[in-house]
């Protein structure tokens with residue numbers, strides 16, 4: 001049977017990995033897919049670099065390298081277009097054009113799907129082609145397959161994941177080697193983990209793209225990145241990582257989504273989905289707390305299966321290529337099937353999506369780590385605990401670190417101490433009000449640090 005012909009849009013980190021894996025494992029892949037899968041053409045911005053990669057391959061001789069992505073989309077011999085250029089706009093245009101040309105599409109581009117997913121999936125359905133995106137979430141970990149197929153019997157309750165390798169790498173290196181933030185970020189860029197714009201990684205945007213896609217699949221809601229709460233790791237202080245450890249917790253950047261039914265401020269049940277990315281304290285004894293370096297891990301809780309954990313490499317050339325090539329094989333196996341029998345993009349049939357709202361952050365219910373730099377004088381602790389008690393927020397654990405441990409006398413020449421607290425659960429809106437009151441106390445000498453905490457039990 002004639003080999004399936006693939007066109008690669010972009011041959012950077014992931015594109016190069018795809019090219020290498022397809023070439024190295026071609027015989028295994030042919031035996032699994034029932035037919036060979038060959039790269040016919042590559043579209044690149046840097047032609048010389050692309051030609052060098054292609055020329056270095058034993059099967060590179062027949063591969064066309066072009067600067068014109070549309071040449072590849074128009075090529076009637078190409079069955080599947082693989083989009084690996086990244087970004088929102090050009091990628092959207094090219095993917096929609098490829099779909100309109102009747103090509104199946106594989107993409108690793110979570111930004112594209114988190115923002116334009118609804119449009120792209122609708123276009124693909126109308127054309128009867130497949131858009132596959134396993135690489136877009138947690139790279140090589142088959143989490144899309146697990147959520148969409150393996151867990152399909154379950155009502156998913158919550159998902160929590162370390163889904164950005166760059167930030168997990170930064171947090172691990174900073175903690176273990178005491179390295180500086182910028183130096184570790186540069187190393188993550190050198191290793192090919194970081195996005196073209198690394199602020200997407202460190203500000204939590206990349207993790208929010210992935211959490212948005214997983215939430216859509218898990219709860220059968222449309223992809224709605226604009227509703228995700230996003231907070232990165234740039235404000236995280238080494239001191240808080242240390243205090244968290246002393247309390248038995250690790251701090252990880254988590255992408256969290258959760259079905260919830262807590263009452264709002266007026267006592268009415270909220271009935272919605274929490275969707276948020278932020279640094280999070282998690283108990284050090286949890287497996288996910290021990291996921292280090294650029295590794296990813298996703299915990300999924302379903303009502304029937306209980307808690308499940310998926311672990312592996314979420315970034316890098318070949319781990320990501322592993323997912324892209326798996327999607328190619330899936331498409332080859334499914335392409336002859338009636339499109340009605342394809343696995344729905346978001347696991348639920350398109351006419352069965354739910355309108356369960358993504359809740360505003362003020363309605364999220366979680367517990368908290370708070371650090372207050374206060375004047376070291378009698379009565380301060382009582383003032384602080386009274387404000388918390390008035391809002392019905394109870395304290396779960398309390399640490400005090402004396403002035404010599406936090407740098408002696410502060411800028412205002414007042415002896416200072418750090419009060420570190422873990423609270424029980426509270427509404428974020430309530431906590432915001434409490435923090436405003438605490439911050440206004442003359443005895444609170446610096447901006448209060450608030451980090452959310454999850455038990456993940």
Ligand SMILES: NC(=O)C1=CN([C@@H]2O[C@H](COP(=O)(O)OP(=O)(O)OC[C@H]3O[C@@H](n4cnc5c(N)ncnc54)[C@H](O)[C@@H]3O)[C@@H](O)[C@H]2O)C=CC1
Pocket residue numbers: 009010011012013014015043044045046067069083084085086087090108109110111135136139192193194195196314315316317320
């Ligand atoms: N690097 C990683 O570990 C992972 C990346 N991804 C996603 O995979 C995609 C690709 O990422 P990387 O390979 O890391 O990026 P990259 O920046 O290494 O490669 C992108 C390549 O596309 C080329 N390009 C840009 N515009 C083009 C155009 N109009 N026509 C042809 N080529 C064009 C660039 O010159 C570059 O060589 C992104 O969507 C990224 O978010 C997903 C999972 C992991």
Ligand SMILES: N[C@@H](CC=O)C(=O)O
Pocket residue numbers: 136138139163164165166167193194195201206314315316
């Ligand atoms: N920049 C991303 C790459 C994979 O999606 C990361 O660091 O995880």
Ligand code: NA
Pocket residue numbers: 134135136137138139140141142143144323
């Ligand atoms: Na994946």
